[in-house]
Amino acid sequence: MxxxxxxxxxxxxxxxxxxxxxxxxxxxxxxxxxxxxxxxxxxxxxxxxxxxxxxxxxxxxxxxxxxxxxxxxxxxxxxxxxxxxxxxxxxxxxxxxxxxxxxxxxxxNRPRRIAGWSAAAILLLIVGVTLGPTALSAVENMTGKHINIDTTSAEAVKAREAADAISEEIANEGIVLLKNENNSLPLADKKLNIFGSNAFSFKYGGGGSGGADQTRAVPLFDALESAGIQYNQELYDYYASLPELEGAAGEADAGFVQVVKGMLGGAETAGEPDVSDAALAQAKEYSENAMIIIQSDSVEASDVSSDQLKLSEEMHALIEKVAETFSNVTIVVNAGNTLELGVVEEFPSIQSVLWVGTPGPFGTVSLAKVLSGELNPSGRITDTYVYDVGSAPASENFGDYRYENLDKAYLNYEEGIYVGYRFYETYYQGNEEGYKETVQFPFGSGLSYTTFDWNITEQQLNNESIQLQVEVTNTGEVTGKDVVQVYYSAPYTQGGIEKSAINLASFSKTQLLEPGETEVVTINFDTRDMASYDMKNENYILESGTYQIKLGKNVHEIDSTLDFELADDIVYETDADTGTEYKNRFTESENELTVLSRNDWEGTYPSDEDDSKIASDKVIERVQGHEFHDDVEMPVTGAENGLKLEDLKELDHDDPKWDEFLDQLTVDQMIEYVTEGAYHTGAIDELGIPNTVLMDGPAGFNFFFKKFEAGAYPSEIVIASTWNHELAYEMGEVVGKEAKAYGIHGWYAPALNIHRSAQGGRNFEYMSEDPVLNGMIGANLSKGSEDQGVIVFMKHFIMNEQETNARSGMLVWSNEQAMRELHLRPFEITVKEAGVTGAMSSFSYIDGKWANPALLNGMLREEWGFEGVVSSDAVFGFMEPQKAITSGNDLMLDILSVPNNQKQLEEAYANHPEAITAGLRNSMHNSLFATLQTYLFD
Incomplete structure (x- = not known):
């Protein structure tokens, strides 16, 4: 078409x-x-x-x-x-x-898709081919028959009002001023020309599970008017009358329909309409101020190409026309993916750049207030903006790769630890000219309408902890907030353990400071957080030498540096919290990767041309095989011990009384419970086990198949761009209170995967390219919700950074150092800092295994001490329940094939009764322990 x-x-x-x-x-x-x-x-x-x-x-x-x-x-x-x-x-x-x-x-790179079908056709086919009880079950799950929530009560209305308030506050603090030549913002002349079709289709959020209810979203032009910005009505009318903009402000696809369309490849976007000379002339007479909004098009289930992150020919032509006509041009980046912004350097008249991301229903209000000067921007970007997104090593291994002898896709993380700034700051170390030619806006960048001065008033640097007290003074003439970023550089030995030239250690945001006002912020972190993982010796190590502790305005602009001398190596052989001995857990695949090394940039730089598309016999065996452990003792089932679930409240996860309670469950009860885990868990009344409701998503509660009114927040990338621990906690707290008002007990959020590449379809839903920023913001979001008695399902555990082929079961290969230091790190921080009771596994085959027991039991539970429930992501054919419940994945988030999954478990039970019963029992134990921590048992 x-x-x-x-x-x-x-x-x-x-x-x-x-x-x-x-x-x-x-x-x-x-x-x-x-x-x-x-x-x-x-x-x-x-x-x-x-x-x-x-x-x-x-x-x-x-x-x-x-x-x-x-x-x-x-x-x-x-x-x-x-x-x-x-x-x-x-x-x-x-x-x-x-x-x-x-x-x-x-x-x-064409993925194998079922081309040309509409979402409705796919849905009909799925239901049509699953006859009888399976079809009935699918219909019930999709209509949400089992989901009972109340969004109309006075308490619910009050909860949404609180959600709206915190949503606007996040949008206020998340907006980033990237460029402001000659103090062109805020606007002195409050008259503004707005060019381009994107102003009529402002992106408030993402889609899929990361979408949210935008029914209360404030249109851009209404927001401008409220902030006292006079927009050119004639220019508005000109654009509104163009046939290309017909329906541009209408409702977009959402939920299941959007995800299916994404799986089919999405739709091409219309080109940017031209602007006539007459319209330009009229606008020139109206004001010298002009604004253009640029966007990206990624959604859940559909990645973007590197070309889609460049300006289209039409958009570049529009910017060129406007920039050559007006003296004060503002570019607004309304996107969840990092775009190529070299155009802002091409024309001197482009005086300012504002990044708003996908800022939720009140993001336009924040934007208008920044333009007028009512709001002073205080956000910082969470990714490195480069002139060419293809310069990132990860872009070389991003796309559609399939084995020739195995019906699976694969993805090689050959960039190792060198993701985002870790690559650019290391590769261009000592080459400032090359750096500036490559990097436009470093990670952590952000300007203000005022200025701040920093002074370190106290420092304690020792083998246990690093602590700094920094005096921040507003030295300008405008009230504002500042962000103090602390980085470290570890000593590197040529040919030794891979290390980035610089790493984020911690950060703190000030309160609102009046001109002349001072605040002392305290930043501390464990010294061992600077350790690197040594794959050869299977431990973490702080190598002797000079550690530089750096205060930075961003990762590249360093304000001051402190030296910390370590005389001898410090080796950490056990986890600091659990005492579990470290060991390599992901080495059985025998997948031969050439991982990027700073010891040989050229010889190890990633290339998909060198891939072997032949899966080894061991890889095939790991994908297809499964160890059931039939040597376990057969658990007791169906006992009559007279216990109810509430009798176990306040007991530890390993209390012996749990065995007495779990002995009462029958195999049939357990099979039904774990397979019907989509957006709820079922009640077992005779044992006092209640029904629970579990809901998406990271930017506000939503259900794929049925709309309901709920609080809507900025996407997670904007939450992270606030760099505000307290604000993240407050959002989690408000979400928790809203959940209680509706009757929701579990929240499928936050999403903690990193931005491995600018092309990721769910980058709006994830926070940043940095694991520490993700972990700290994610931990605070999680703690806020968990403190309200609502289960948080941190997701997607792990390495779910690409949408192409994700839902067909993709094998993701990496090395253990990169996995531990980047991809596992946000989850580890969240488990340890927030005490979360839930997690959602990813679609990915990690080290050749979906629902890898070394990941879900070994790393998550044994090494980190996680106590709670693991749910699968939405179930697809490769996700077998008998493998899940014997590997540490407790619930199947299944909407289409519950009877089929139950049948698979029954057949597996017939062949492996001890292993299946034990697995089911563990899954029930984990799920019910998490349920006991909810407000249901307050």
Whole structure:
């Protein structure tokens, strides 16, 4: 189906229905031939690569490595040559060539999707092929028949009012001022021209589980008017009358429909409409102030290409026109993904850049107040903004990769620990010119309408802890807040353990400071937090040498540095909280990765061209096999001990009385309980086990299949951009109170995965590229909710940073150091700081296993001391319940195939009665322990 902008172009040329049919047919013929030509080229190139791989595979090891390095250099040269060729083309030729490149990449990396179906058709097919009780169960789950919540009571209304207040406060503190030349903001002249179609389709939040109720969202133009900003009504009318904007402000797809559309590849966005010379002239006469909003299009179930993170030709042309006409231009970044913003350096008239992310229903109000000067921005970005998103190592291994001999996709995390600033700050260490050519806005950047001075008044640096007291003074003329960021640099030995040149250690945000006012903030962290994981010796280590403790305005702009000398190595062999001995837990895959090393940047830089698409026998065995542990003693079932669940309140997880209670459960009861875990758990009245309601999502409660009114918050990336521990706790607290008002007992949030790449479809739903920032904000969100007696399901545990192929069961490969220091770290902080009682596992096969027991039992429960319930994410065919409950995954979040899962468990019980009964019993124990911590038992 042609997109709207194609239709408009064609309609202008049609003089009759007959003529229209001829033109349309010709359009399709040409496009089909063009795509076929590119497809043939893709096939030829694949064949060449395959032939070259075969040539290299038979070479001796030394020659093989030399050949691979030579090929890698050649590809790099060819890539640079293509860039230079593009620059030499005319705009029209460049546009056509870029379309060819985009189509080539799309065909080359095309995921295996069921093309052309609507969401409704898929839903009908799913239900249609699952006849009888399965179909009935699916319909009941999707209609939410078992979900009973009350959003209409006076208490619920009051809870939403509190939610709205905290939502606006987060939007206020999350907005980031990235550029403000000549103090162009706040606007001296409160008259503003707003260009571009995005102003009519402002993005308040994301979609899928990370979406929220936006029925109370404030339209941009209403917000501007309320803040005293006069927008150009004639320019508004000009845009509103364009056919391309028809329906732009309408409701977007959400929930299940949006996710399915994402799985099908999403929809192409319409091009940016041109602005007429007459409209420009009228706007010039109205005011010298102009604003343009730029956006990204990622959603749950659909990633974005690197091309989609660049400005479109049409948008660049619009910015160019506006920038050459007006003297004071503001660019607003309304996106959950990091975009390429080099355009703001092209035109001196682009005086200011504001990042708002996806700021919730009141984000437009915050934006308008910043423009008017009523609000002083205090947010900091949570990612590194670079001129070319393809310069990130992780971008080399992002997309659609499949084994030839195993019906699975895979993804290689060959970048190791060098994600985001960890790469750029390390790679360009000592090369400031190269850094500035690559990095536009460093991680942690953010400006203010005022200025602050820092003074370290006290410091304690020892082997146990690092503590600083920093005096922050507002030295400007405007009230504002500041963020003190503390980083560390550890001594690095060439060829030794991989270390980033700098790492975030902690941070603190001040209260609102009047001009001249001072606040002393205290920042402390454990010295062992600076330790690196040593895979060779299976421990953490602080190597002797000089540790630099750095106070930074951002990761690159360092205000002051303190040296901490460590005379001898300090080795940590056990977990500080549980005493569990450290060991490598994810080494059984035998997957050969070339992991990026600062010891040899060029020789280890990631490349998907070097991938082996042949899964080893051991990988196949790990994916398909499962160890049931039939040697366990058969647990007692169906006993009559007269205990109710409430009798176990206040007891420890390992109290012997739990055995007496669990002995009363029957196998049938347990099977039913764990398989019907989608958005609720069922009641077992005779044992005093209540029904619970479990709801999405990170930006406010929502249910995929049924809308209801609820509080709506900014997306998690904006929550993190506040850099405010207390505000995160307050949001969690308000969410918890709202849950109690509605009758909800569990919250599928927060989402703690990192921004591995700018292309991630759920980057709006995740917080940042840094694990410590994620963990600290996530822990406070979680603690706020858990303190209200609401289970938090931190998710997605772990390595769920790509949407392409995620729902088909993707094998994710990494090394243990990167897993521990980056991907596990946010979850570890949240478990230990917030005492969470819930987690949601990811779709990913970790170390060759979905529901990996080394992850869910070994790392989560044994090493970290987690006590609570683990739910699966939405169940797909590869997620087998008998493997889940014997590996540490307790509940199946299943909406479509509950009877089928029950049948699988019954069949597994017939073959492995002891193992299945023990697994079910553990799952019930974990689930019910978490339920006992809820407000149901206050």
């Amino acid at each position: 042609l997109q709207s902008y194609h239709r408009v172009c064609i309609e202008k040329k049609l003089k009759s229905k007959k003529a229209g049919g001829v033109i349309l047919l010709e359009y399709f013929k040409k496009r089909k031939a063009w795509k076929q030509e590119i497809s043939e080229q893709v096939k030829k190139d694949r064949a060449k690569r395959k032939e070259r791989k075969q040539e290299i595979s038979v070479l001796p090891e030394a020659e093989k490595k030399a050949a691979m390095n030579s090929d890698k250099l050649l590809r790099k040269e060819q890539k640079q040559q293509r860039k230079e060729e593009l620059k030499s083309l005319s705009r029209k030729e460049r546009k056509a060539r870029k379309k060819e490149i985009k189509m080539y990449k799309k065909i080359k």
